[in-house]
Amino acid sequence: MKNFLMAALMGTTLMANAVEAKTLVAYFTLTGNTEKAAQIVTEETGADLYKIELVTPYPSEYKAQTELAKKELEAGTLPPIKPWPDNIGDYDVVFIGSPVWWGTMATPVRTFLASGVLKDKTVIPFVTHGGGGADRSFADAAKWCEGCKVNTDGWSGYSRITFGLKNWAKKKLNEAIK
Numbered sequence: 199m200k201n202f203l204m205a206a207l208m209g210t211t212l213m214a215n216a217v218e219a220k221t222l223v224a225y226f227t228l229t230g231n232t233e234k235a236a237q238i239v240t241e242e243t244g245a246d247l248y249k250i251e252l253v254t255p256y257p258s259e260y261k262a263q264t265e266l267a268k269k270e271l272e273a274g275t276l277p278p279i280k281p282w283p284d285n286i287g288d289y290d291v292v293f294i295g296s297p298v299w300w301g302t303m304a305t306p307v308r309t310f311l312a313s314g315v316l317k318d319k320t321v322i323p324f325v326t327h328g329g330g331g332a333d334r335s336f337a338d339a340a341k342w343c344e345g346c347k348v349n350t351d352g353w354s355g356y357s358r359i360t361f362g363l364k365n366w367a368k369k370k371l372n373e374a375i376k
């Protein structure tokens with residue numbers, strides 16, 4: 199009973215804080231893995247959800263995807279993305295989800311991070327990968343998002359496995375709003 203009450207109180211605190219600190223989960227996905235993770239982060243934090251979409255969609259074939267991503271990374275190309283939410287300026291905390299591409303965050307996510315729109319906000323990255331782990335993702339997020347407060351203690355998960363994600367999301371939001 200005591201534990202239940204404690205848990206209920208902690209939940210209330212988190213919800214109240216989440217309302218005070220407006221929180222967004224922004225993510226990009228090609229095959230749904232990062233989308234699944236983004237939905238979980240949204241549920242745990244009470245955040246709004248924004249899907250980053252390319253103006254020109256990526257090819258559907260894996261080999262073509264990897265070749266294009268490599269070219270973009272090597273050239274530092276930022277592929278244009280569709281407009282982000284009009285009220286982006288209202289958010290204090292932005293979780294940012296990406297698949298790992300060639301050891302780092304996907305190029306459409308880089309476009310968003312480098313846009314300048316997240317300046318002065320707390321940015322908390324998470325990634326899904328195909329076995330190589332987060333690699334340079336979190337360090338690159340900090341590099342690309344100039345003037346942002348990037349928390350490089352990100353979450354990474356293999357494919358659709360979301361082990362530890364719920365607790366991580368709650369912990370990171372609490373740290374951000376302390």
Ligand SMILES: Cc1cc2nc3c(=O)[nH]c(=O)nc-3n(C[C@H](O)[C@H](O)[C@H](O)COP(=O)(O)O)c2cc1C
Pocket residue numbers: 226227228229230231232233260263264265267296297298299300301302326327328329330331356357358
């Ligand atoms: C262009 C491309 C590059 C990738 N590079 C890596 C990589 O460097 N390391 C890795 O572990 N997985 C890599 N993957 C696998 C994806 O990170 C993994 O499948 C991810 O969960 C896909 O997320 P999504 O379903 O949200 O698109 C790559 C996939 C693609 C399409």
